[in-house]
Amino acid sequence: MESYEILWKDALIDLQSSEISQQGYTTFIEPLVAADLKGNKLVLWSKTNLAAERVNKSYAEKINESLKNVSGGTVDKFEIVVGTDKKIALRQSSDEPDKITFSGSPVNPNFTFENFVVGGSNELIYAAAKAVAEADNPSETFNPLFIYGGTGLGKTHILMAIANSLKVRHPAKKVLYATCEQFTNQLIEAISRGKNNGQEFRKAFRSVDFLIIDDIQFLSGKQQTQSEFFHTFNELIMQNKQIVIASDRPPNEIEVLEDRLRTRFEGGLLADVQKPDVETRIAILKKKAEEKKVVVDISVLSYIAEKDGGDIRSLIGKLTKVIFASQLHEKPITIDLVNEALKESVGETQEAVKADDIINCVADFYHIKRADLLGKKKNKDIAEPRQIAMYLMTEMLSLPLETIGQKIGGRDHATVIYARDKIADLIKLDRKLSTDVNDIKNLILKK
Structure with a gap:
């Protein structure tokens, strides 16, 4: 799911609890489809001019307010493109028909310094991260800050805590959090779509004030991505912009990594996190x-x-x-x-529940194909069950988030975190969803 689709889904939830009538919401707002994100503006698609005009006339203020709420202020307005075909409507609305938007991942607002538990194993990364996030001039503290350690030890939490803190302390500045996988995929997309998109890609990542990249170890062996990141890194450092990087290993253990990148990663503060005592x-x-x-x-x-x-x-x-x-x-x-x-008897290594059990039960419950649940379809009838499957896997299995992402069609762990937290929040608000999830759990356990 693209970041703008996630943003609109969150906004729809917010709008449902607003003063908009159920009829107005169902008739005019819910049918709108998120199509793109241009800076601080969300692009929505409508099939008819009548619906677009009604939304602009009657609901614009509420939609802008909801977008601002769910994005933390980074997106505060929208526009509607109209046409029977979404792609054609988008092209006709833009001066640059093939231009695409590059962005990072949503930052989970629940990941803060306040709820990060500090102990001997992680006090160094906590102190370094706080110093970067709370400095008047962060780039003069530790630049880059390179955090490394095994999976599941809180690196993503601390990166998002930095991002959340920076957004509060420096609301006028641009903070971009992305995974290395996103950086790579968006670079490939830019290359495949031509020169102009390459320039837009560079602008997106080199015009930020704070760049936070997770799972940098996935640069390994990707020569062109390494070259692009090297130049992005250099330009930001020259502009005194802050860079924070996380990896599951130190720079000198990342295989097939260019020496020029390795030395730059080692030029700041290296902070490692150990398993907690x-x-x-x-x-x-x-x-x-x-x-x-x-x-x-x-x-x-x-x-x-x-x-x-x-x-x-x-x-x-x-x-x-x-x-x-x-x-x-x-x-x-x-x-x-x-x-x-x-079931912690000595020598037991097998999970009582398997990942496939959860995937199959969710697909059966919602009467969708397993291939669709694991695939790339983004309509709500598929996307929500997919998020529920990820949520249940985090609840019922002791698997790393990266592994769960791989089992759900090769998604990254940031997507799994988002799905887990989103469904957990929805369950508190939606009684039917809560009942459905519990019913699925019971079906899984019976198997």
Whole structure:
């Protein structure tokens, strides 16, 4: 799903809770389709002039307000293109028919410094990230800031916390968060669409004040992408713009990486994050239990923490499983329930539930093809079940987010995070969706 489609989906949810009548929402607003993002303006597509004129006349202020709310102020207006064919309408509305828009990923507003649990394993990256985010002139602190460590240890959380903090402290400046995969894919798209788009691509990434790139290790072996990133890096540094990078390994361990990039990555501050110690794992579990509004005795949290020496994601996944088991069977959370829910007998390595079980159950429940759920179709009837599948996999499996993304059609972990948090939020607001998700869970467990 493109970033502008995610933005519009969030705006629709916001608009549903506004003062717009249900009839007006259903008739005029819901049929609008997100088609593009141009700077701070969302481009919507309508099949008829009548609908477009009604929206512009009666609902423009509300839509602008919702866009501003869900984007954190980076998008605050919209335009509607009209035509029976979306692609033709977009071309006719632009002076540059083949121009495409380049952008980063949405930043999860829930990932902040305030809810990042600090311990001995991550205090260096926390301190460095806070210094960058809170400096009056961030580029003079640590530039670049290169954060590295294994998967599931909080690197994405800290990157998004930096982005959220910068947006608050420097609202007039441009903050761009993207994964290395997005950078690569958008570069390929620019090359395939011609010279003008190459210039637009460079402008998008080189005109920012803060560039935050996740999973930079995926530059490995991609010669043209490395060259493009090298020049982007150089230009931003020369302009005293801040760069923050995350990787699952230090620069000297990224294979097939040009020396000129390696030396530049090592020219700033290298901050590594380790697996959390027992005390930090207990603190993380305690905070997550509080966020879920579930009371868990400290002895039970300690038991889970001592049994799990892995990454933070798997730790939280296990707590989520235990809470789910408690609610499903209507039992208090005890050590016996923990053992039952996690099936942590010695030597057990198999998950009770498989990723394929979840994918197949979701597809069957919504009467869609498995291939469509894993594919690239973006209509709501497919996209929402796909997000539900990702949400359930994070809830019911102890898998890295990267692995879940690969199982859902090769998507990146930022997409999985977005889907997980979006469905978790929707469940609180939509009783039918909450019931559907619980029904799917029960179907999966019965299998």
